[in-house]
Amino acid sequence: MVDPAKQQDPGGKRQPVPPFPGGEAPETLIGYYRQMALIRRFELTADQMYKRAKIGGYCHLNLGEEASVVGLMAALKPRDYLFTNYRDHGYALARGMEAGAVMAELFGKTTGVSKGRGGSMHLFDTETRMLGGYGIVGGQIPPATGAALALTYRGEPGPEAEAVMCQLGDGTTNIGAFHESLNLAAVWHLPIVYVIINNGLGMATTVKAASGEPELYKRGCSYRIPGERVDGNDVLAVRDAATRALERARMEREPFLLELLSSRLRGHSVVDPARYRSRQDVEEAQEADPVPAFRARLLDSGLLDESGAQQIDTEARKQVEDAVAFADAGPDPTPDQLFDYAYATPVANSPNTLPGEPVTGIPHPAKKEPR
Amino acid sequence: MTAITYRQALNDALRSELLRDENVILLGEEIGLFEGSYKITAGLLTEFGPRRVLDTPIAEEGFVGAAIGAAMLGMRPVVEIMTLNFSLIAIDQIVNHAAKIHGMFGGQSSVPLVIRMPGGGGQQLAATHSQNLEVWYAHIPGLKVVAPSSPADAKALLVAAIRDDDPVIFLENLALYNTQGEVPEGNHVVEIGKASVLKEGRDISVITYSRSTTVALEVARQLESEGIFLEVVDLRSLRPLDRETVCASVRKTGRAVVLEDDWLSYGIGAEISATLMEGAFDYLDAPVRRVAAAEVPLPYAKPLENAALPTAKDLIRVIREQLDATGFTR
Ligand SMILES: Cc1ncc(C[n+]2csc(CCOP(=O)(O)OP(=O)(O)O)c2C)c(N)n1
Numbered sequence: 001m002v003d004p005a006k007q008q009d010p011g012g013k014r015q016p017v018p019p020f021p022g023g024e025a026p027e028t029l030i031g032y033y034r035q036m037a038l039i040r041r042f043e044l045t046a047d048q049m050y051k052r053a054k055i056g057g058y059c060h061l062n063l064g065e066e067a068s069v070v071g072l073m074a075a076l077k078p079r080d081y082l083f084t085n086y087r088d089h090g091y092a093l094a095r096g097m098e099a100g101a102v103m104a105e106l107f108g109k110t111t112g113v114s115k116g117r118g119g120s121m122h123l124f125d126t127e128t129r130m131l132g133g134y135g136i137v138g139g140q141i142p143p144a145t146g147a148a149l150a151l152t153y154r155g156e157p158g159p160e161a162e163a164v165m166c167q168l169g170d171g172t173t174n175i176g177a178f179h180e181s182l183n184l185a186a187v188w189h190l191p192i193v194y195v196i197i198n199n200g201l202g203m204a205t206t207v208k209a210a211s212g213e214p215e216l217y218k219r220g221c222s223y224r225i226p227g228e229r230v231d232g233n234d235v236l237a238v239r240d241a242a243t244r245a246l247e248r249a250r251m252e253r254e255p256f257l258l259e260l261l262s263s264r265l266r267g268h269s270v271v272d273p274a275r276y277r278s279r280q281d282v283e284e285a286q287e288a289d290p291v292p293a294f295r296a297r298l299l300d301s302g303l304l305d306e307s308g309a310q311q312i313d314t315e316a317r318k319q320v321e322d323a324v325a326f327a328d329a330g331p332d333p334t335p336d337q338l339f340d341y342a343y344a345t346p347v348a349n350s351p352n353t354l355p356g357e358p359v360t361g362i363p364h365p366a367k368k369e370p371r
Numbered sequence: 372m373t374a375i376t377y378r379q380a381l382n383d384a385l386r387s388e389l390l391r392d393e394n395v396i397l398l399g400e401e402i403g404l405f406e407g408s409y410k411i412t413a414g415l416l417t418e419f420g421p422r423r424v425l426d427t428p429i430a431e432e433g434f435v436g437a438a439i440g441a442a443m444l445g446m447r448p449v450v451e452i453m454t455l456n457f458s459l460i461a462i463d464q465i466v467n468h469a470a471k472i473h474g475m476f477g478g479q480s481s482v483p484l485v486i487r488m489p490g491g492g493g494q495q496l497a498a499t500h501s502q503n504l505e506v507w508y509a510h511i512p513g514l515k516v517v518a519p520s521s522p523a524d525a526k527a528l529l530v531a532a533i534r535d536d537d538p539v540i541f542l543e544n545l546a547l548y549n550t551q552g553e554v555p556e557g558n559h560v561v562e563i564g565k566a567s568v569l570k571e572g573r574d575i576s577v578i579t580y581s582r583s584t585t586v587a588l589e590v591a592r593q594l595e596s597e598g599i600f601l602e603v604v605d606l607r608s609l610r611p612l613d614r615e616t617v618c619a620s621v622r623k624t625g626r627a628v629v630l631e632d633d634w635l636s637y638g639i640g641a642e643i644s645a646t647l648m649e650g651a652f653d654y655l656d657a658p659v660r661r662v663a664a665a666e667v668p669l670p671y672a673k674p675l676e677n678a679a680l681p682t683a684k685d686l687i688r689v690i691r692e693q694l695d696a697t698g699f700t701r
């Protein structure tokens with residue numbers, strides 16, 4: 001019999017595994033694992049698909065951040081709004097977008113969540129109120145703040161109120177948009193939770209090298225925005241902290257800054273071999289990997305047996321295989337659709353010409369009558 | 372019809388839209404208590420209160436971006452940026468976000484946002500406060516850019532911009548705020564994307580927009596007494612550009628001068644010239660000429676400022692050169 005407070009990790013080291021607190025519904029906990037397993041499988045598959053050139057451009061994975069993603073999305077209600085950075089696949093899946101439509105977006109298909117216009121970095125879905133992954137560092141923060149402003153024009157504060165969650169990376173706390181936005185949220189008393197995923201790195205740059213205040217949850221102090229640092233590998237701690245912060249946003253209409261400590265298991269994006277990382281750093285990240293840890297915790301606590309866990313893993317694999325099949329089957333957009341979404345309100349004289357076509361609408365050459 | 376100032380026309384448009392649609396909100400630095408740096412929003416805080424008229428901190432990137440997010444949730448924010456020069460602080464939000472959100476997310480969210488700001492030199496504000504950077508925005512698909520020259524168009528286009536579901540850059544001009552003009556009562560509609568032939572004439576087309584339009588009209592009056600008839604085309608909308616109206620005018624007159632307040636290289640005139648090469652080449656009796664600002668950071672000292680900015684005199688000289696070169700006879 002395995003000691004439930006310990007977990008055997010692949011390296012043979014023993015790590016303490018806390019038992020689950022009372023009151024956690026087993027189906028909920030298993031549901032978290034199901035989501036984490038899906039994200040893990042999705043990201044590993046995205047990596048393969050990139051290498052097979054089915055995916056182009058930049059592609060950033062949530063590998064190592066699954067517990068943070070799932071914990072945050074467990075706290076976020078369907079009525080809430082979510083803005084994220086470009087490392088957004090996991091959020092889209094946990095928020096409830098179809099894996100097939102997410103993969104189709106990565107494949108650039110019309111069946112993708114953003115109709116193939118955005119790609120990996122720009123997942124968007126009005127239905128689930130995920131109002132975008134954003135590829136410009138910090139770009140999502142002012143619009144997320146403005147979404148929270150809009151919420152103050154509809155409905156009153158209270159337990160059922162809507163709120164906004166804005167995810168960002170550790171490196172992003174150094175950009176002006178972050179600071180301007182926090183200040184606005186403070187002076188306007190906005191119902192928003194800013195969540196810093198502190199995976200220790202912005203590409204190759206460490207937090208220490210980049211941030212004058214490396215305890216990032218303290219960076220709201222200039223704006224009197226309270227902050228909290230939480231273990232991002234602990235899905236329940238993440239969920240609970242985010243729930244408290246969202247509660248404050250709903251009830252008091254005040255912003256909060258939540259910092260989640262996590263690790264990036266791979267390079268910055270799929271093409272980055274991350275040679276700048278020390279062996280020790282990588283090993284530590286692998287040891288802290290939240291997916292096998294949570295799986296072990298479920299097994300140790302007796303909520304799940306090995307065959308049940310394997311079944312979940314198999315289902316995740318199947319779901320992602322289906323997602324790839326769906327993405328493959330989707331039609332590529334065609335050139336006649338190029339201008340479809342350029343503007344929301346059509347106006348006169350919109351320049352809808354392809355390269356080399358006449359812009360004046362006059363056949364070449366514009367000949368006058370001889371005189 | 373009554374004659375009012377360009378400033379009053381803008382104020383009227385804002386007020387009527389605030390009354391019409393409760394989703395319209397105004398945001399900007401000093402637009403409330405101070406009533407706007409150029410008093411465009413005078414009286415609106417008092418009438419509509421701080422929920423509809425928001426004074427913002429000095430944070431152009433932050434509040435322009437916040438207006439984008441509010442627009443995504445169905446508000447119709449009208450942002451005032453004190454002058455166009457300061458919009459450069461917000462350019463990431465304008466170009467990388469406002470202009471992209473509808474297209475990049477497959478049409479799922481529109482951004483019904485208006486950004487009002489005055490450009491223009493000639494006020495001895497020196498280099499950083501005197502720019503005409505309209506092409507920066509007119510270059511960007513996803514944005515619409517209008518630059519009205521008269522109180523009537525200012526009012527009608529501001530209303531159109533607020534009701535439009537896309538981000539509209541609404542370009543004002545410091546030198547226009549006190550100009551007067553007749554403004555039709557009620558809902559006079561001007562479509563975004565359409566130029567206007569303000570004065571018909573057979574001899575030469577002057578293509579212009581915003582403040583320069585007033586200069587062109589003045590020159591047209593002056594030259595008419597000499598028997599020279601200018602056709603004045605006011606672009607009004609810089610994106611989309613009404614190429615057809617421009618080309619039709621030049622196909623009629625055979626001569627074209629662009630009068631513009633921005634810098635010459637890569638400016639509005641460059642785009643108009645290229646358009647005419649394509650749409651009126653065979654009708655041109657002479658190469659298109661451009662009268663634009665001298666390419667320097669605009670100096671403070673008046674004689675230098677005057678030398679750098681295009682004037683009526685410059686326009687008249689170039690018109691005469693065009694006419695002489697093409698054997699013009701009255
Ligand atoms: C304004 C801007 N500058 C630089 C980049 C390039 N870039 C993309 S991601 C990134 C690092 C961001 O790190 P962090 O905020 O920690 O997020 P993480 O990638 O770790 O999730 C950089 C520099 C960008 N996309 N936008």
Ligand SMILES: [Mg+2]
Nearest residue numbers: 169170201202
């Ligand atoms: Mg990081």
